[in-house]
Amino acid sequence: MPHLIVAPILLPMLTAAMMLLLGEGRRPAKLVLGMSSALLGLAVAVTLLAWVQEYGVVAYLPGNWPAPFGIALAVDRLSAEMLVLTWVLGACALSFASVRWHRAGVHFHPLSQLQLMGLSGAFLTADVFNLFVFFEILLAASYGLLLHGSGRSRVRAGVHYVAINLAASSLFLIGASMIYGITGTLNMAELSARLSEGAVANRHLIDAGAAILAVAFLAKAAAWPLNFWLVPAYASATPPVAALFAVLTKVGIYALVRLWTLMFAGGPLAGFGADGLFVFGLVTAVLAALGMIASHRLASQAAWGVVVSAGTLLAALGFGEEAVLGGAVFYLVSSTLASSGFFLLVDLVERWRVGATVVDEAPFLSATLEAQEVNLDDEEEPLVALPFPASTALMALAFVACALLISGLPPLSTFVGKLGMLSAALAVREETGSVPTRAWLFVGGLLGSGLLVLIALTRTGIRTFWSEMQREPPRVRAAEGLPVVALLAACVALTLAAAPTMELARATAQSLYDRRGYTHAVLGARVRMPTPAPEAAR
Amino acid sequence: MEVVLAIAIGVLTGSGVWLLLRPRTFQLVVGLSLISYAVNLFIFSIGGLAIDKEPILVDGVPRDLVHYTDPVPQALVLTAIVISFAMTALLLVVILASRGMTGTDHVDGTEA
Numbered sequence: 001m002p003h004l005i006v007a008p009i010l011l012p013m014l015t016a017a018m019m020l021l022l023g024e025g026r027r028p029a030k031l032v033l034g035m036s037s038a039l040l041g042l043a044v045a046v047t048l049l050a051w052v053q054e055y056g057v058v059a060y061l062p063g064n065w066p067a068p069f070g071i072a073l074a075v076d077r078l079s080a081e082m083l084v085l086t087w088v089l090g091a092c093a094l095s096f097a098s099v100r101w102h103r104a105g106v107h108f109h110p111l112s113q114l115q116l117m118g119l120s121g122a123f124l125t126a127d128v129f130n131l132f133v134f135f136e137i138l139l140a141a142s143y144g145l146l147l148h149g150s151g152r153s154r155v156r157a158g159v160h161y162v163a164i165n166l167a168a169s170s171l172f173l174i175g176a177s178m179i180y181g182i183t184g185t186l187n188m189a190e191l192s193a194r195l196s197e198g199a200v201a202n203r204h205l206i207d208a209g210a211a212i213l214a215v216a217f218l219a220k221a222a223a224w225p226l227n228f229w230l231v232p233a234y235a236s237a238t239p240p241v242a243a244l245f246a247v248l249t250k251v252g253i254y255a256l257v258r259l260w261t262l263m264f265a266g267g268p269l270a271g272f273g274a275d276g277l278f279v280f281g282l283v284t285a286v287l288a289a290l291g292m293i294a295s296h297r298l299a300s301q302a303a304w305g306v307v308v309s310a311g312t313l314l315a316a317l318g319f320g321e322e323a324v325l326g327g328a329v330f331y332l333v334s335s336t337l338a339s340s341g342f343f344l345l346v347d348l349v350e351r352w353r354v355g356a357t358v359v360d361e362a363p364f365l366s367a368t369l370e371a372q373e374v375n376l377d378d379e380e381e382p383l384v385a386l387p388f389p390a391s392t393a394l395m396a397l398a399f400v401a402c403a404l405l406i407s408g409l410p411p412l413s414t415f416v417g418k419l420g421m422l423s424a425a426l427a428v429r430e431e432t433g434s435v436p437t438r439a440w441l442f443v444g445g446l447l448g449s450g451l452l453v454l455i456a457l458t459r460t461g462i463r464t465f466w467s468e469m470q471r472e473p474p475r476v477r478a479a480e481g482l483p484v485v486a487l488l489a490a491c492v493a494l495t496l497a498a499a500p501t502m503e504l505a506r507a508t509a510q511s512l513y514d515r516r517g518y519t520h521a522v523l524g525a526r527v528r529m530p531t532p533a534p535e536a537a538r
Numbered sequence: 539m540e541v542v543l544a545i546a547i548g549v550l551t552g553s554g555v556w557l558l559l560r561p562r563t564f565q566l567v568v569g570l571s572l573i574s575y576a577v578n579l580f581i582f583s584i585g586g587l588a589i590d591k592e593p594i595l596v597d598g599v600p601r602d603l604v605h606y607t608d609p610v611p612q613a614l615v616l617t618a619i620v621i622s623f624a625m626t627a628l629l630l631v632v633i634l635a636s637r638g639m640t641g642t643d644h645v646d647g648t649e650a
Contacts, residue, residue, distance in 0.1 A: 129614055129617070133617065133621070136621045136625065139625075140624070140625065140628060143628055143632065147632065147635070150635075150639075151639075152639050152640060152647065155632065155635050155636045155639050155640070155647075156636060156639075156640065156646070156647040158632050158635075158636070159563065159566075159632055159633060159636050159645055159647075160645070162625075162628065162629050162632050163558075163566055163570065163629070163645070166570050166574075166622075166625055166626075166629065167558065167570065167573070169621075169622075169625070170570075170573050170574060170577045173577045173580075173581060173614075173618055174577055174580060176614075177580060177581040177584045177611065177614065178584070180584060180610065180611070180614075181584035181585070186610070
């Protein structure tokens with residue numbers, strides 16, 4: 001049974017290999033393979049989540065070497081939740097792409113599987129250097145996916161995206177090797193154990209190493225001022241790819257949460273960098289909300305929405321309270337689902353606004369090329385999908401839901417997450433019995449950015465759905481509509497089941513702050529099979 | 539030896555950062571390569587510099603840390619070299635595509 005931990009990495013890797021063997025074309029076969037891999041991966045992720053609920057942190061030693069020496073994988077509540085989130089987004093993005101976007105270029109399916117593999121690996125690894133390796137795997141796949149569909153704007157954004165991430169990777173290596181040089185370990189659990197042993201030698205070098213590492217993660221998590229690359233890149237990516245990328249910034253957040261709670265949440269180094277994370281997070285959230293007001297394209301607004309949620313999460317992590325982090329975990333899951341759904345919805349809305357036959361800037365997905373594979377209707381127009389009268393209303397409803405979710409207004413799930421964070425922040429008391437200033441800053445920043453986001457999305461909503469009436473009903477296929485509905489329905493379900501899921505989020509934060517659970521599980525993981533004696537091996 | 543290595547890392551990083559800030563994509567590639575060399579040297583140096591010490595156990599040499607060099611940075615550097623090599627190749631492909639599509643080798647795709 002513990003072998004299940006390695007399944008979310010091996011499953012997409014083998015699927016991608018099989019897809020490559022299938023060669024160019026054969027898209028239906030690849031689609032079936034990809035969808036079954038995504039659904040199977042989702043099942044595995046849910047099983048792992050149920051499993052850690054029962055047993056706590058579970059560690060796995062793929063190379064069968066004891067923990068500080070060999071490679072270790074570990075799954076705790078946070079990584080299991082992130083896995084479920086990743087695979088939900090993967091399944092929805094694949095379903096959306098199956099209608100036409102996977103035809104816009106080569107190797108969409110293998111790349112998306114490798115992307116899922118890198119994401120799963122980054123969430124599962126218990127080792128800083130393997131975190132780097134899985135970061136590179138997911139980044140390599142994301143470079144390919146970002147350029148999927150080709151076209152000027154994608155390639156131009158791609159150059160910046162690749163260059164920034166390569167520079168951030170160099171910082172990652174410098175930070176990781178500095179920490180190794182001082183502590184003599186790269187295993188996160190061992191690192192946590194060594195840093196909590198009383199006085200730490202070379203404290204300033206550890207701080208410097210951690211800060212360099214944090215800059216790398218913050219660049220990936222889209223914190224201001226390292227987020228200038230994100231909006232052009234995400235807004236020009238094809239919609240299913242952007243929907244999958246919604247979880248990519250959360251990998252940076254995940255790495256920060258994981259390492260920060262293991263290294264600096266307690267012990268002699270407690271609280272290092274918390275103020276920095278808090279300030280940068282709040283500034284990111286407010287500036288991103290302003291960016292959303294300033295942008296007129298729906299896709300850029302969706303991309304700014306990702307930055308808003310990243311900033312909110314960073315501020316919550318920097319606040320440094322267990323209860324605030326609990327609300328943040330809830331907010332993380334629901335805001336990622338909402339951003340991803342919004343990216344997909346934007347594609348439907350844009351296609352409806354400019355007319356179903358005009359396909360966007362993807363040069364290899366023009367209407368004439370597409371017509372070779374699509375049935376033509378009576379007027380020789382490619383039949384992308386049938387008009388459905390109520391679909392305008394459904395689309396508008398979905399837009400309203402997205403606007404509420406991204407701005408964090410009641411009654412949907414991001415509001416529950418925000419409420420959790422804000423009430424926990426206001427429950428903190430200083431020695432004098434008053435609420436600390438940073439709690440008021442937190443409340444002001446979150447509510448202010450929510451208000452700005454609401455203004456921006458209301459304005460585009462009015463312009464999109466009310467101002468022009470001379471339009472045909474949108475043509476939406478079931479495979480495109482369902483993922484949007486599924487992602488938004490997941491947010492509604494999170495709202496309805498707010499009590500148990502909030503309980504789970506609080507338990508997640510609690511287990512993050514209780515570092516001994518993680519340390520014991522990883523360092524105490526026993527080698528499973530007896531190694532044969534040298535004589536017996538011969 | 540420490541001084542030579544530190545100067546080498548500093549010169550490589552400085553040149554790399556300067557090239558990274560230049561407007562042409564070719565300078566970008568060279569700059570990122572120089573930075574990755576500097577990072578590799580830095581990782582290599584993190585285990586301590588030593589001459590004539592094995593990273594693996596050898597017969598006849600006492601088994602303590604005084605007589606061996608740290609093998610982990612060497613393993614890390616090997617992985618980092620492979621990854622940075624692959625990523626540079628990927629970046630070159632993207633840059634060639636950008637050159638072909640925008641008609642210029644400026645990193646922003648326009649001469650402005």
